[in-house]
Amino acid sequence: MTDTHAAHAPTTICVTRHGETDWNIAGVLQGWIDVPLNANGRKQAFEMADAFKDAGFAQVWTSPLSRASETARIIAEVLGLPSPIHSEGLKERNFGRVQGMTKQDLSVLHPGLHADIMRRDPACHFDEGEPSDQFADRIVAALHEIGRRHAGERVLAMTHGWVMDVITRHVRQLPRTLMLDMKRKNGESLWLAVTAGSVFSVSEGDEEVRASSGSGDRL
Numbered sequence: 001m002t003d004t005h006a007a008h009a010p011t012t013i014c015v016t017r018h019g020e021t022d023w024n025i026a027g028v029l030q031g032w033i034d035v036p037l038n039a040n041g042r043k044q045a046f047e048m049a050d051a052f053k054d055a056g057f058a059q060v061w062t063s064p065l066s067r068a069s070e071t072a073r074i075i076a077e078v079l080g081l082p083s084p085i086h087s088e089g090l091k092e093r094n095f096g097r098v099q100g101m102t103k104q105d106l107s108v109l110h111p112g113l114h115a116d117i118m119r120r121d122p123a124c125h126f127d128e129g130e131p132s133d134q135f136a137d138r139i140v141a142a143l144h145e146i147g148r149r150h151a152g153e154r155v156l157a158m159t160h161g162w163v164m165d166v167i168t169r170h171v172r173q174l175p176r177t178l179m180l181d182m183k184r185k186n187g188e189s190l191w192l193a194v195t196a197g198s199v200f201s202v203s204e205g206d207e208e209v210r211a212s213s214g215s216g217d218r219l
Helices: 003-008 022-026 039-051 066-079 103-109 111-118 132-149 161-171
Strands: 011-017 059-062 154-159 189-194 199-201
Touching: 011 132, 011 161, 039 066, 059 066, 066 154, 103 111, 132 154, 132 161, 132 189, 132 199, 161 189, 161 199
Parallel strands: 011 154, 059 154
Antiparallel strands: 011 189, 189 199
């Protein structure tokens, strides 16, 4: 392959949700609060590494939040890959003033917002938080940055649940405001192909890799 062809070759990105945290179990909205993995989350990271052993990744990228970056670090170390590259674009949505609240507190103090969050409504407003379009724009930009830097390669990108919602709508060409009847579990993956002009999903045998002990929390 010539250098010109290599520069335009699609990048395969395996976007994966981080391992479990105690706040996942408790149903707390994490957002930008830096919550570490729990013991099961670390176990999931090793399970992911085993599942990815033949994936052929050249590099791991990650959200800088520790629940993602620790998952990414464990996988990179097991697979013998370079240290993960941190990307602000892969961070979870900033949920503003309600970050750190439990579902129970949210239902009492902010019942309308609680209902929107439980439906995972991307259009819901968070005081002092991140607007939905700004959130979606930075995620798509991060995917294209990875694509530019790793043309023709395979990359693992460790991120968060609401980020994967944005990506799912984007690759399916759905409205950004559409609510999805799904939730990516800890350790679940979405495989993408990124070119200079587009991001689309790819169908592979390992498209839906997930840790066998992944949790299905609602936040």
